[in-house]
Amino acid sequence: MTKKIPRLIITSGEPAGIGPDLCLMQAACQREAQVVVLADPHLLKDRARQLGIEVRLKTFDPSLPHAASQPNELLVMPCKLEERTVPGQLDSHNAGYVLKMLHQAVEGCQDGTFDAMVTAPVHKGIINDAGIPFSGHTELLAELTETPRVVMMLATEGLRVALVTTHLPLRDVPDAITGELLDEVITILHRDLIDKFNIAEPKILVCGLNPHAGEDGHLGREELDIINPALDKLRARGIHLAGPLPADTIFNPAKLEQADAILAMYHDQGLPVLKYKGFGEAVNITLGLPIIRTSVDHGTALELAGTGLAHSGSLNTAINYALNMIQSGQESRD
Numbered sequence: 448m449t450k451k452i453p454r455l456i457i458t459s460g461e462p463a464g465i466g467p468d469l470c471l472m473q474a475a476c477q478r479e480a481q482v483v484v485l486a487d488p489h490l491l492k493d494r495a496r497q498l499g500i501e502v503r504l505k506t507f508d509p510s511l512p513h514a515a516s517q518p519n520e521l522l523v524m525p526c527k528l529e530e531r532t533v534p535g536q537l538d539s540h541n542a543g544y545v546l547k548m549l550h551q552a553v554e555g556c557q558d559g560t561f562d563a564m565v566t567a568p569v570h571k572g573i574i575n576d577a578g579i580p581f582s583g584h585t586e587l588l589a590e591l592t593e594t595p596r597v598v599m600m601l602a603t604e605g606l607r608v609a610l611v612t613t614h615l616p617l618r619d620v621p622d623a624i625t626g627e628l629l630d631e632v633i634t635i636l637h638r639d640l641i642d643k644f645n646i647a648e649p650k651i652l653v654c655g656l657n658p659h660a661g662e663d664g665h666l667g668r669e670e671l672d673i674i675n676p677a678l679d680k681l682r683a684r685g686i687h688l689a690g691p692l693p694a695d696t697i698f699n700p701a702k703l704e705q706a707d708a709i710l711a712m713y714h715d716q717g718l719p720v721l722k723y724k725g726f727g728e729a730v731n732i733t734l735g736l737p738i739i740r741t742s743v744d745h746g747t748a749l750e751l752a753g754t755g756l757a758h759s760g761s762l763n764t765a766i767n768y769a770l771n772m773i774q775s776g777q778e779s780r781d
């Protein structure tokens with residue numbers, strides 16, 4: 448049987464940021480995949496002119512068979528902006544547009560139009576300024592797909608970092624870390640490392656929350672009271688876990704050699720290390736979702752929008768990961 452060409456939807460993200468620029472750069476990439484960009488075509492035309500990119504924009508027709516994207520052509524699924532955009536200038540009137548694209552991409556993945564969604568960056572602040580509570584794609588996609596728990600994991604060459612808590616004020620982190628949460632997060636991480644990354648027996652290193660993993664209770668008790676008991680229960684189910692280990696030394700090369708993933712307790716415990724190692728080439732993956740979603744490792748970089756200075760390395764990685772995950776899914780179904 449001939450294999451179906453995978454079809455991806457890229458949401459172009461915050462219109463004043465670099466998302467539209469990065470999407471336009473995809474027209475120059477040749478892949479055995481059909482890449483569709485969700486955006487306002489007028490925004491793409493304006494941005495292409497500003498960047499001096501020669502590209503034919505073609506309206507995506509979902510009824511046509513999957514076919515690899517053509518050179519210098521971009522398939523566009525149109526979504527109308529509320530207000531015309533100036534690169535670098537946020538406008539809260541366009542917050543609804545940014546969210547509409549995410550809703551449409553999720554629907555397209557759920558109804559089988561697309562095999563995966565890849566997201567360009569959004570600006571969390573301007574969406575909140577528009578009066579819409581929003582903490583990130585990860586949380587919104589969980590809500591839209593009615594998934595009670597998902598896990599944010601970023602990956603680069605030689606390092607995967609997953610998070611127990613995501614976009615939470617630091618003050619709220621310790622109270623959020625419960626045995627139940629650890630159980631759910633580690634179960635998803637373990638399962639997806641097997642299913643989506645073909646790792647037969649994943650080994651996960653878990654960070655402590657406190658300095659020196661609490662120093663036997665002298666620098667905080669979360670390790671003794673919450674993390675250790677949760678890890679023991681998971682070990683009893685056969686999951687390979689080490690920790691809780693001091694977060695300041697867990698990222699040593701010798702430790703990383705023993706690990707398929709590091710689990711950090713909060714956003715800025717794990718992501719600075721990952722981004723130091725691979726910023727611009729790394730990927731953000733939402734584990735535990737019923738659809739495939741990958742994303743860039745960077746934000747909207749407003750100051751670079753329309754300048755031609757934005758790099759598309761992370762978007763390329765996000766697309767490649769999504770394609771690999773589609774393939775893993777197909778192989779496990781065959």
Ligand SMILES: NC(=O)c1ccc[n+]([C@@H]2O[C@H](COP(=O)([O-])OP(=O)(O)OC[C@H]3O[C@@H](n4cnc5c(N)ncnc54)[C@H](O)[C@@H]3O)[C@@H](O)[C@H]2O)c1
Nearest residue numbers: 567568569570571572742743744745746747748756757758
């Ligand atoms: N995936 C996402 O949607 C996502 C991810 C991270 C941050 N954000 C949001 O983006 C906004 C801005 O965040 P920030 O300023 O902390 O981070 P940022 O990633 O936008 O910028 C950090 C630095 O990296 C540079 N940079 C970022 N992407 C680049 C690229 N592709 N090529 C070259 N240089 C690049 C920027 O110019 C800046 O110097 C915030 O609202 C944040 O919440 C969104």
Ligand SMILES: N[C@H](C(=O)O)[C@H](O)COP(=O)(O)O
Nearest residue numbers: 583584585586731742744745
């Ligand atoms: N935590 C991510 C990062 O620092 O790269 C970023 O904020 C994007 O998260 P979402 O994919 O949930 O929007």
